[in-house]
Amino acid sequence: MKSPSTLRLQKTPVLNLNKAPLCQAPDRVLRRPDLLLPAGSTDCHAHICGPESRFPYFSERIYTPPDALLPDYFNLLAHLGVERAVLVQPSIYGTDNRALLAALKAFPSKLRGVAVVDDSITDAEIEALHLAGVRGLRCNIVDLADATGQLPITMLRSLATRIAPFGWHLEFLMHVDAFPQLQTDFHNFPVEIVLGHFGYVKASLGITNTGFQNLCAMMREGRAWVKLTGAYRISNEISPPYADVHRFAEALIESNPEQLVWGTDWPHVMVKGFMPNDADLCDLLGNWVQDPTQLKKILVSNPERLYDFK
Numbered sequence: 001m002k003s004p005s006t007l008r009l010q011k012t013p014v015l016n017l018n019k020a021p022l023c024q025a026p027d028r029v030l031r032r033p034d035l036l037l038p039a040g041s042t043d044c045h046a047h048i049c050g051p052e053s054r055f056p057y058f059s060e061r062i063y064t065p066p067d068a069l070l071p072d073y074f075n076l077l078a079h080l081g082v083e084r085a086v087l088v089q090p091s092i093y094g095t096d097n098r099a100l101l102a103a104l105k106a107f108p109s110k111l112r113g114v115a116v117v118d119d120s121i122t123d124a125e126i127e128a129l130h131l132a133g134v135r136g137l138r139c140n141i142v143d144l145a146d147a148t149g150q151l152p153i154t155m156l157r158s159l160a161t162r163i164a165p166f167g168w169h170l171e172f173l174m175h176v177d178a179f180p181q182l183q184t185d186f187h188n189f190p191v192e193i194v195l196g197h198f199g200y201v202k203a204s205l206g207i208t209n210t211g212f213q214n215l216c217a218m219m220r221e222g223r224a225w226v227k228l229t230g231a232y233r234i235s236n237e238i239s240p241p242y243a244d245v246h247r248f249a250e251a252l253i254e255s256n257p258e259q260l261v262w263g264t265d266w267p268h269v270m271v272k273g274f275m276p277n278d279a280d281l282c283d284l285l286g287n288w289v290q291d292p293t294q295l296k297k298i299l300v301s302n303p304e305r306l307y308d309f310k
Contacts, residue, residue, distance in 0.1 A: 020057075024275055025066045026267040030079045031279035035286035037081040038296045042303035045196060045229045045263025046073060047090040048103050055102075058094035065092060068267035070103050076266060080282050086307055088171070089116040089138055090269065097129070104133040112307040114138050114171050119155055123162065130166045135307045136194065137163060141174035151185050160190040167308065169193060169225070175200045176211035183214045186223065193223070194306070197230035197265075198252065203244040204236055207251045216255040225306060226252050228298070229263040231284060238273050240280045241287060249288035257294045261302050 050067030057064060077085060089100050097115045104113050114136040115129055137159065141151065160170055169192040176182055176199040186193060201212045218224035228249060235242035252260060262285055264278055289295045303309060 020061045020064045023063045023065055023270050023272075026068065027275050027277045028072075029277060030076065031277060032079055033081070033279040033282035033286075035283050037282075038292075038300055040084065040304075041082045041299040042084040042086065042261070042307075042309070043077060043080075043082045043264050043266075044086045044261040044303050044307070045088055045227050046085055046266045047269065048073065048087055048099055049090060049092060049267065049269070050099070055093070055096075055099040057092045058096065060094065061092040063092065063270050065090075065267065065269050070106060073266060074107075076264075076278055080264075080278060082264075084110050084112075084303070084309060086112045086114060086135075086263070086303070088114040091116075091140060092269075097134075100134075101129075101132050108133055109310075112309065116140075119159060126163060126166065130168075135167070136169040136171050138171045138173065141172050141179075151179065153185050157190065164190045169306065171196065173197075173200070175202075176215045177201045177205055177209045178211065180210040180214065182211060183218055186218065189223070192225060192306075193218075194225040194227065194261075196227045196263075197233050198228065198245065198248045199226060201234060201248070202236075203234050203242075203248065207247050212248070212251075216251055219252065219256040219259045222256070222259065225259045225261065225302075227261055227263050228252070228285065228288065230265045231281070232268075232271060232276060233265075240276050241284060245284075246288060253289065253294065257297055258302060260298045261306060262298050 048068060048070055049065040050069055052067060087100055087103055089097055093099060095116050095118050100113050100115060104111050111133060113134040115134045116138050139156065156170065171194040173196060176195060179185065195215060199212055199215045201209055215224060215226065219226060231242040231245040235245050237244060264281060266278065268275060289298060
């Protein structure tokens with residue numbers, strides 16, 4: 001069996017800033033949020049980027065982040081009151097999961113991972129990733145959808161069948177408004193699916209959007225999870241509190257609070273306008289969730305179920 005550190009390595013990429021422009025760094029000012037998080041709170045969506053000297057970025061990436069390293073991230077979590085985290089493989093690494101696996105190895109009890117692989121991955125490699133702390137795979141549907149806008153459902157279903165014995169899920173980066181047939185596509189799907197950024201629906205489309213409503217229906221059926229992440233990615237407002245996102249949060253909570261998790265989306269790559277402070281982003285959750293029982297589900301018990309925290 002291959003060790004996790006050797007999985008899907010790529011050649012050293014060639015730097016091309018015309019194709020992959022530098023993006024701004026996160027706000028480095030550390031503040032404590034007003035919201036007091038319950039013990040065991042979990043950040044379910046963050047990325048570790050770098051050091052580039054050790055983990056070179058993928059040559060086909062579309063952006064180049066500044067290094068966003070594990071010590072800085074843990075320092076942020078301590079200020080926010082977060083105890084555990086889920087690291088998601090960023091697109092800058094393609095299927096080279098070495099940076100992710102190095103972080104998981106450093107803090108195996110506090111971290112879980114969501115990796116990116118290609119469909120040639122072997123069963124032995126899947127098992128090695130599981131032992132390393134990976135509990136799901138990420139699929140970038142923005143790139144995977146074919147020319148007709150259809151999901152590569154045959155390939156996705158085949159991959160899902162192979163990871164099902166490990167209790168994993170598939171996480172999708174996709175705009176659900178572009179896929180109004182979501183319920184049909186994922187009918188009798190072998191694993192649970194997770195959607196980031198509220199389903200990635202622009203707030204201007206409203207909660208009556210067919211794709212978003214189908215996502216809510218799948219949540220009510222217990223077939224889909226949603227991450228309350230990246231409000232700035234769907235809002236029309238340039239800075240917190242992103243009031244136009246509130247109705248989306250309410251709709252998702254009403255659909256099924258037991259199918260929701262939360263995340264910082266640190267280091268907020270590709271934010272082209274105002275860079276929000278993480279304490280303010282954390283306090284958004286307090287605006288959306290007033291019930292302490294629901295807050296604990298979203299921050300503690302739901303992540304424990306989805307990511308197999310012991």
